[in-house]
Amino acid sequence: MQGRRILLIIAGGIAAYKSLDLIRRLRERGTEVRCVLTTAGARFVTPLAVASLSGSKVFTNLFSLTDEAEMGHIRLSREADLVVVAPATADLMAKLAHGLADDLASTTLLATNQRVLLAPAMNPQMWAHPATERNVARLRADGIAFVGPNPGDMACGEVGLGRMAEPQEILAAIEALLTPAARPLAGVHALVTSGPTIEAIDPVRFIANRSSGKQGHAIATALAAAGAEVTLVRGPVHEPDPADVTVVKVESAEQMLEACRAALPAQVAVCAAAVADWKVAAPFGQKVKKQPGAAPPTLALAENPDILQALSRPGAARPRLVIGFAAETEDVVANARRKLTAKGCDWIVANDVSREQGTFGGVHNTVQLIRADAEPEAWPRMSKAEVAARLVAAIVAQLRGAPAVAA
Numbered sequence: 508m509q510g511r512r513i514l515l516i517i518a519g520g521i522a523a524y525k526s527l528d529l530i531r532r533l534r535e536r537g538t539e540v541r542c543v544l545t546t547a548g549a550r551f552v553t554p555l556a557v558a559s560l561s562g563s564k565v566f567t568n569l570f571s572l573t574d575e576a577e578m579g580h581i582r583l584s585r586e587a588d589l590v591v592v593a594p595a596t597a598d599l600m601a602k603l604a605h606g607l608a609d610d611l612a613s614t615t616l617l618a619t620n621q622r623v624l625l626a627p628a629m630n631p632q633m634w635a636h637p638a639t640e641r642n643v644a645r646l647r648a649d650g651i652a653f654v655g656p657n658p659g660d661m662a663c664g665e666v667g668l669g670r671m672a673e674p675q676e677i678l679a680a681i682e683a684l685l686t687p688a689a690r691p692l693a694g695v696h697a698l699v700t701s702g703p704t705i706e707a708i709d710p711v712r713f714i715a716n717r718s719s720g721k722q723g724h725a726i727a728t729a730l731a732a733a734g735a736e737v738t739l740v741r742g743p744v745h746e747p748d749p750a751d752v753t754v755v756k757v758e759s760a761e762q763m764l765e766a767c768r769a770a771l772p773a774q775v776a777v778c779a780a781a782v783a784d785w786k787v788a789a790p791f792g793q794k795v796k797k798q799p800g801a802a803p804p805t806l807a808l809a810e811n812p813d814i815l816q817a818l819s820r821p822g823a824a825r826p827r828l829v830i831g832f833a834a835e836t837e838d839v840v841a842n843a844r845r846k847l848t849a850k851g852c853d854w855i856v857a858n859d860v861s862r863e864q865g866t867f868g869g870v871h872n873t874v875q876l877i878r879a880d881a882e883p884e885a886w887p888r889m890s891k892a893e894v895a896a897r898l899v900a901a902i903v904a905q906l907r908g909a910p911a912v913a914a
C-alpha cells in the first residue's frame with residue numbers, strides 16, 4: 508500500500524462519515540489519497556475535513572477552471588492506481604452503468620482507465636430494486652469491483668442489506684485489488700460456454716431455449732477478474748460481452764463445439780451453455796411455405812454433439828478441470844451425479860430450475876456443487892455474480908491443489 512495512489516470519490520450518504528476513517532487508515536499505510544466530493548457528499552462531510560485528513564486539495568466541481576488548468580478530470584482519474592467510490596449511491600451507480608457524465612464524480616468514473624471499486628450504501632429497498640440489480644449486474648460485467656453492502660440497521664430506521672462496508676473491509680478490498688495475489692489465475696486459460704444454441708429449421712426459423720447467458724457470462728467475468736485469460740464461446744444472447752474476455756459468437760451446437768476445440772488448450776473449461784440436445788436432421792435450404800390444405804411439415808431430429816462430454820474425454824487436450832451445469836427440477840443431486848459420471852467431467856454445478864426459483868432469465872441462482880469425490884455442497888440462493896465468484900474461488904483452490912473451502 509506504501510506509495511500507492513487512491514482516488515476516493517465520496518458521494519452523498521450518511522455513510523460518508525466512515526470515509527473519513529477510511530482516508531485516515533489509508534494514509535497510515537503510506538497511501539496517497541486524493542478525494543472528489545460530490546455536491547450531495549459535501550452535505551454530509553465538509554471539504555475541510557476531507558482536505559485535512561487526506562492532506563491534499565479536495566476536488567468538487569467539474570467546471571472549476573483553476574482545477575481544469577491545474578489538473579483535468581482525465582488526469583485526476585488516471586493518475587490513481589485505483590478509483591474507490593465510498594459511499595456509492597444508487598444514483599451514481601446508475602449513472603456509471605449507463606455511461607452518464609454530468610459532474611466531476613461521474614465524469615471521472617467514465618474517463619478512468621484504472622480499476623474501480625464501489626462500496627454501495629443505500630436503503631435496502633433501493634438496493635433490492637430491480638433497476639439497481641440491473642445496474643449492479645451491468646457494472647460487474649464491466650469489470651467493476653464491489654465491497655458490501657452489509658446487512659444491518661440503517662440510519663433510516665429500516666433493517667436489511669444496504670449498510671456501507673466498514674472502513675477495514677474496504678481497506679482489505681483495496682489491498683486485494685492492488686496486490687498481485689488478487690489475480691490468482693494469471694497465466695491460466697479458461698474456456699466458458701454460455702447462452703443457448705439455436706438450431707435452424709430453415710433460413711428464418713429455428714429451435715431455441717430460454718437460456719439468458721447471465722450465469723455463463725458472470726463466470727467469464729469472474730474468471731477474468733481473477734486474472735485468467737478467458738475465451739467465452741456464446742450462443743445468441745442479449746447479455747453484453749464481458750470486459751477483458753475473448754468472445755466467440757456462435758449459433759448452433761456444432762459451431763459451439765468447433766469453437767471450443769479451436770480455443771484449446773485450456774486449463775479450465777466451464778460449460779454453462781444450454782446446448783440444444785437435438786438439431787433438425789435436414790434443415791430446409793429455403794423458407795418452408797405454407798401450402799393451403801397441406802399437412803404441416805414434420806421435423807426429424809438428430810442428436811447434437813455433447814460439448815461437455817467431448818471436452819471431458821481423456822487425452823492430452825483435456826483441460827485439468829472440466830465443469831458442467833445440470834438444470835434440474837427434481838432429485839437434483841442424484842441426477843447431477845449421474846450426469847457427472849455419464850459425461851466424465853470433474854464437477855457439476857447443479858442448478859435448481861424449478862419455476863419458483865426464477866432461475867431462467869433471473870439474476871439469482873440456487874445451486875449445489877457436486878464433485879466426484881466429495882459430499883455435495885449446497886449454496887444458499889445468491890446472485891449469479893456471487894455464484895460465479897464462489898465457483899472461481901473453488902477453481903483457484905483446486906488448481907492450487909488445496910481443497911476448495913466453502914466461503
Ligand code: CTP
Nearest residue numbers: 778779780782811812813814815831832833834
Ligand atoms: N451440454 C453440452 N452439450 C450438449 C448438451 C449439454 O455441452 N449437447 C452441457 C451443458 O453445457 C451443461 C451440461 O452439459 O454443462 C448439461 O447437460 P444436459 O445433459 O443437457 O443436462 P440438462 O440441460 O440438465 O438436461 P437433461 O436433464 O435433459 O439431460
